Amino acid sequence: MTPDFWLFAAVGFAAQLVDGALGMAYGVVSTTVLLSVGVSPANASASVHAAKVFTGAASGLSHLYYRNIDWRLLRLLTLGGVLGGVFGAYVLTSVSGDAIKPYVVAWxxxxxxxxxxxxxxxxxxxxxxxxxxxxxxxxxxFFDAVGGGGWGPVVTSTLLGAGADPRKAIGTTNTAELFVAAATSAAFLGALLSGHWETAGLRGLLWSLAGLIAGGVAAAPIAGWMTKVLPHRLLTWIVGLLVVALAGWQAFVLF
Structure with a gap:
């Protein structure tokens, strides 16, 4: 195993611990680290979504065990998320996603x-x-595929802003992410095989991808338990502060 594996295992563990407990930040954290070491936006997004398939499955099972899922909400979110993710992957492999980032940050x-x-x-x-x-x-x-992260911040924050139960919003959003990540990964793979997307360097990310998966899967059960036991109001405070911090950091990077 290379040093990249252990670095990204630590990144994956920390990112999934936050994402599984608060419903956001796995993609944002992982993609930011990949971009910081010189990975292209499309390669970073494709890698993170491939990792999300495994971490999302582990997280979904954890939230299922702790009964953190609203099944009707899960069906509707998943259907929309799959369609948006596939379209976002097509857009990202065609044009730059930088033009829409200011709107995501404002939201x-x-x-x-x-x-x-x-x-x-x-x-x-x-x-x-x-x-x-x-x-x-x-x-x-769509924003998740284009930005390499954003499913949790956009969906969880909006659900909570509308008054949803934090525990159900976080558990349902995390579980739906499994299906969204699988569809988005399939769209990236389809673009690559069809010749629509020509890229290089994905092979060199295999150890990084393995680390993200290993760390994320290890953290998923702990994160599901944290969502179950944290008080409602404290959880709402934490999520709100995290969203504002993410938006502030992204605004600083952009402007």
Whole structure:
């Protein structure tokens, strides 16, 4: 095993611990690290989504065990997320995703402030409309594929901003991510095999990918338990602060 394996195993463990417990940040953290070592955006997104298939399966099983899943919400989010992820992968392999990043950052910042307001006011959750999860999944899947991360920040933050139960929102979003990641990975593979996407350097990322998978799978059971036991209001505060921090960091990088 190369040093890259152990580095990315640590990155995968930390990212999945946050993602599984708070419903976001695995893709953002992992993609940021890959980009920082010179990996292209398309290669980074393809690698992270391949890792998410394995970490998402482990995370989904953990949340299933702890009963953190809303099944109706899961179906609607998954359907939208799969379609959005496939389209986002096509866009990323065709044009640069930098043009839409400012809009994603603005959305994250707004949702983070809404969540913090709810935590401060102690607003009780209300039932989330069945009409909204499909387009939300569509947007989350698209931004996730284009940015190499964003499913959790977009979907979880919006669900919480709408008053969803944090435990159900996080568990359902994490479980749906398995199917979204599988569809997005298949879209990247299809683009590569069809000649639509010509890339180099993926083979050199195999040890990094293995590390992301190993670390993420190891952290998934712990993260599911954390979601189950953390108090509702504390969880809302943590998610809100994380979203605002992510938006602030991305804004600093962009501007």
């Amino acid at each position: 994250l910042g707004l949702m983070g402030l809404v969540i913090l307001w709810r935590a401060w006011k102690g607003t009780r959750p209300r039932v989330f409309s069945w009409r909204s999860p499909f387009p939300l999944g569509l947007a989350g899947g």
